[in-house]
Amino acid sequence: RYHREYYRPDNLCIIVTGQVAPAAILTALSSVEERILSKPKQPPRPRPWSQPVPPLLPASLPESVEVLFPSGDESVGRVLV
Helix, strand or coil: CHHHHHCCHHHCCCCCCCCCCHHHHHHHHHHHHHHHHHCCCCCCCCCCCCCCCCCCCCCCCCCCCCCCCCCCCCCCCCCCC
16 A cells, blocks of 8 residues: 555656766656656645654663673674564
């Protein structure tokens, strides 16, 4: 459902980096733009993450938590909190 609602042509953002000729980019994108503009306009959708997100963890957690590494070598390991 998320992809259907938010991965839409009117949300399209193209980033081009490097040494390219602007005219070449516009020429390459003209057929894509024509296809997008030929489709009916979709109703507006709310932008994701525009509302505050509730905390994932309860507020009653202590200020700090000691987590022991699951391995003798503390440079690697997996920690689940």
